Amino acid sequence: MTQRPIGGESSRRTFLRATGAAGLGAAALTAAGAAPASAAADEQADGRGDAQRAAGTRPPVRTGTGLDRLPHPLVVAHRGASGYRPEHTLGSYELALELGADVIEQDVVPTKDGHLVVRHENNIAETTDVADHPEFAARRTTKTVDGTALTGWFTEDFTLAELHTLRAKERLPQQRQRNTLYDGRWPVPTFREVVEFANKRSRTLGRPVWLYPETKHPSYFRSIGLPLEERLADELRRGGLAGRNGRAVLQSFEPSSLQRLAKLVDNPRIQLLSGPTTQPYDFVLAGDRRTVADLVTPGGLRWLASFSHGIGPTTQLIAPVDAAGRLLPPTTLVADAHAAGLVLHPWTVRNENSFLPVDFRRGTDPNAYGDSIGWARRLYDLGVDGFFTDNTDTSVLARGDFWAARGAN
Secondary structure (H helix, E strand, O other): OOOOOOOOHHHHHHHHHHOOOOOOOHHHHHHOOOOOHHHHHHHHHHOHHHHHHHOOOOOOOOOOOOHHHOOOOEEEEOOOOOOOOOOOOHHHHHHHHHOOOOEEEEEEEEOOOOOEEEOOOOEOOOOEOHHHOHHHHHHOEEEEEOOEEEEEOEHHHOOHHHHOOOEEOOOOOOOOHHHHHHOOOOEOOEHHHHHHHHHHHHHHHOOOOEEEEEEOOHHHHHHOOOOOHHHHHHHHHHOOOOOOOOOEOEEEOOHHHHHHHHHHOOOOEEEEEOOOOOOOHHHHHHOOOOOHHHHOOHHHHHHHOOOOOEEEEEHHHOOOEOOOOOEOOOOOHHHHHHHOOOEEOOEOEOOEHHHOOHHHOOOOOOOOEOOHHHHHHHHHHOOOOEEEEOOHHHHHHHHHHHHHHOOOO
């Protein structure tokens, strides 16, 4: 199912007024990263604008990988503009592009009949209205996914036709009550529909719209006969996004998934990394005792560079905090990763106090907005090559400040 795009330039101006950016004219918006479509297309096509903007601050990026065609630093819309719309909906993706995102992210999971749909998890209890459908009540079950028991409804137990009867809803209604206004407005999209949306918006915006799909729980799905990598590669080829000249960056928490993808399509690949004591689940299954702490050593990063082009670490692997949530001195991960030829796209920058280091919180309400622009700017100053954000507009503004401080054109 396709949805009518939510607004255009008029809705963008309305949103900027509502979020306190109403005073930005065209020149200011360009400086903040929302360049006119034709200019953005020219700059992203050949890298000239990127080289000018970086003003000598960009680390070496392996040319010919596709990553060298992207702006620097990068603004990745985490599940779309998920700070303002229910995540992984065409409405969320559309708003992210209107607010200046370079790339929109998708988490892909399969249906019972083998289609790829876009959901944060295969358990759709919190992100759809499935609980309101009595015809699916008997499908509620408990499963063990990556070693964790989960109760709910799972995409692999539904056909695509059945999933298309559901509607998306806000996953964090207590923290993002305003987003519940859009509950029920959009269906669960297939990855194919998102590819078609991106191709259409590339034409209408006059600039490339990149996707950033993640294989979710790939070992689990392979174990039940629904492997993700081959399906994802097929969809990328079908939509014209496969290869170094495509418009897709691939990501996974499981190294073996990226290694499989590397044999199927020649797209840039990013290894996601969680906390230092955690393990990729394929390591657990294989009896590999290495943890994330081992993977972020110089030796571990060199190993990752043998099949990936970058890492997507949690921000605390770069800017750790103490037990009270206050920032500690940064680690050497940025320099170490760059020395291994890897880019860094950490996750996730959000506006709410509860997601920010104490140093950037404002007031005592955990759901109120803190100084997310300052936090984003701190990450840019630490040398990251972009990051995942729930709030595209604030990260675009922070990037504009970063460019201006370095005299970028």
